[in-house]
Amino acid sequence: MARLTYPIPPPSEITPKEVHAQRRRFLKQAGGLLLTTAAPLLSAAPAWQADMIRAPQGPFSTDEPLTDPAMAAGYNNFFEFGTGKEDPKRHAHRLRTHPWSVAIGGEVGRPGRYTLEDILAPHGLEERIYRLRCVEGWSMVIPWVGFPLGDLLKRFEPTSRAKYVLFETLHDPDQMPGQRSRILDWPYQEGLRIDEAMHPLTLLAVGMYGDVMPNQNGAPLRLVVPWKYGFKSIKSIVRIHLQEEQPVSSWTARQPAEYGFYANVNPEVRHPRWRQATERRIGESGRRRTELFNGYGELVADLYAGMDLHRHF
Amino acid sequence: MFIGAALPLVWLGGSWLAGTLGVIPEERLLHELGRWGLYLLLATLALGPAFRLTGWPGFPAVRRAMGLWAFTYLLLHVLVWMMMIQGGSWSFMVAEVQELRHLQTGLLAWVMLVPLVLTSVNRARDWLGRERWQRLHRLAYVSAAGGILHYWMVSRVIETELIVLGLIFGALVVFRLAEGWNFSSSGH
Numbered sequence: 001m002a003r004l005t006y007p008i009p010p011p012s013e014i015t016p017k018e019v020h021a022q023r024r025r026f027l028k029q030a031g032g033l034l035l036t037t038a039a040p041l042l043s044a045a046p047a048w049q050a051d052m053i054r055a056p057q058g059p060f061s062t063d064e065p066l067t068d069p070a071m072a073a074g075y076n077n078f079f080e081f082g083t084g085k086e087d088p089k090r091h092a093h094r095l096r097t098h099p100w101s102v103a104i105g106g107e108v109g110r111p112g113r114y115t116l117e118d119i120l121a122p123h124g125l126e127e128r129i130y131r132l133r134c135v136e137g138w139s140m141v142i143p144w145v146g147f148p149l150g151d152l153l154k155r156f157e158p159t160s161r162a163k164y165v166l167f168e169t170l171h172d173p174d175q176m177p178g179q180r181s182r183i184l185d186w187p188y189q190e191g192l193r194i195d196e197a198m199h200p201l202t203l204l205a206v207g208m209y210g211d212v213m214p215n216q217n218g219a220p221l222r223l224v225v226p227w228k229y230g231f232k233s234i235k236s237i238v239r240i241h242l243q244e245e246q247p248v249s250s251w252t253a254r255q256p257a258e259y260g261f262y263a264n265v266n267p268e269v270r271h272p273r274w275r276q277a278t279e280r281r282i283g284e285s286g287r288r289r290t291e292l293f294n295g296y297g298e299l300v301a302d303l304y305a306g307m308d309l310h311r312h313f
Numbered sequence: 314m315f316i317g318a319a320l321p322l323v324w325l326g327g328s329w330l331a332g333t334l335g336v337i338p339e340e341r342l343l344h345e346l347g348r349w350g351l352y353l354l355l356a357t358l359a360l361g362p363a364f365r366l367t368g369w370p371g372f373p374a375v376r377r378a379m380g381l382w383a384f385t386y387l388l389l390h391v392l393v394w395m396m397m398i399q400g401g402s403w404s405f406m407v408a409e410v411q412e413l414r415h416l417q418t419g420l421l422a423w424v425m426l427v428p429l430v431l432t433s434v435n436r437a438r439d440w441l442g443r444e445r446w447q448r449l450h451r452l453a454y455v456s457a458a459g460g461i462l463h464y465w466m467v468s469r470v471i472e473t474e475l476i477v478l479g480l481i482f483g484a485l486v487v488f489r490l491a492e493g494w495n496f497s498s499s500g501h
Contacts, residue, residue: 070336071336074335074336075335075336075337079470083469083470083472085335085336085337085340086335086336183470183471183472184470254470270412272413272414272415272466273413273415273466273467273469274413275408275409275412275413277408278405282336282337285400286400286402287399287400287405
């Protein structure tokens with residue numbers, strides 16, 4: 001096996017902690033300023049959007065430097081708006097995120113179609129700074145604004161037969177022109193095992209960088225599962241279905257040999273198109289070593305105790 | 314021809330300097346160089362049939378230059394991958410090539426073009442003899458097939474462009490085979 005060396009950035013290239021803290025402080029102050037000056041204007045927007053700026057820091061956040069927000073909102077995989085990395089930014093303005101509703105059904109005590117406002121009402125929003133690792137070998141650090149998916153699922157009273165959760169993206173080729181080509185079986189579907197869905201790391205996000213979610217990042221409601229490859233974190237969700245059978249993810253349906261159901265970040269499991277041992281952190285030059293479970297192993301490894309991760313990739 | 318072949322390169326260079334190649338400019342540069350290299354390689358292969366169909370001597374006259382342009386784009390494609398995408402690190406490059414089939418395919422398809430470039434001068438053709446030279450230069454078809462295969466392997470989904478390139482290549486091969494058959498049946 002080849003022995004690898006990894007370029008270690010000189011200390012001068014690493015953002016000093018003080019500067020980083022300064023940036024965070026600046027963002028907070030800017031946020032506060034924005035709130036006081038713009039609050040009257042915001043009154044027309046739903047209350048949860050105004051809450052976002054005030055969202056307190058939640059647990060599990062990393063203190064790594066944040067990815068430039070323009071890059072996080074300008075370099076996306078969202079095939080509903082085209083296959084190029086910059087297509088989503090160009091075309092996502094066609095998506096109408098208001099009004100929005102989500103059908104919650106299957107093995108739950110209170111199935112039904114709920115408006116986004118109903119869904120968000122009882123949940124306090126918080127900020128979580130997570131690493132995002134794409135299966136294509138790049139990564140970002142993004143401050144999401146959202147709440148734990150588990151809190152939402154509990155509200156709708158899952159039955160004992162709820163073993164998995166299926167998620168579905170909006171299907172409307174008028175708003176999502178990429179759906180006119182049959183590159184994937186639309187609508188996009190993803191799934192989690194119930195214990196993964198209930199894990200406190202798993203988020204439903206409605207914003208990032210203290211602001212409303214840009215359409216190209218999956219507005220108005222998206223999943224964030226930071227220890228799995230990014231394609232698991234489905235965007236613009238309109239359906240959440242609890243069920244006994246394991247759902248089939250859209251990418252698994254397309255290429256079962258390449259994309260597994262679990263899709264846990266794992267430098268040891270090979271992918272034919274991209275080498276998973278290393279990744280490029282967007283905004284940095286060179287590559288860094290990829291961590292098992294994207295560095296969240298301490299929190300999530302127990303979910304997979306005794307499982308052969310090479311077989312269940 | 315010179316202007317047509319140089320234009321994408323000028324555009325890429327200008328966009329690179331202007332910073333308009335997007336969030337990760339080297340990735341865009343890599344893809345565009347590979348894409349235009351493949352276009353030019355297929356265009357070079359199409360010059361023969363174009364001449365046979367029209368009889369215009371302008372087509373074969375630019376064949377060598379166009380082939381060299383194709384190679385230049387693909388050389389830059391390889392260099393951008395080595396120096397920018399892999400950061401010039403040999404251990405990274407070796408590990409990637411060892412693991413990924415699409416890199417092996419692409420590299421092989423590119424290496425095949427090297428002997429064609431080296432024997433592109435008239436002296437080399439005289440030295441090899443016309444028949445041997447022609448047989449050697451049929452490698453360009455294998456290389457183009459490898460290039461399309463490489464493109465297919467790096468694609469996450471099958472896009473129209475890939476299908477069109479495949480069809481063009483298929484048509485070129487069919488033309489070539491039919492022509493060969495005609496020649497042999499006419500006792501050439």
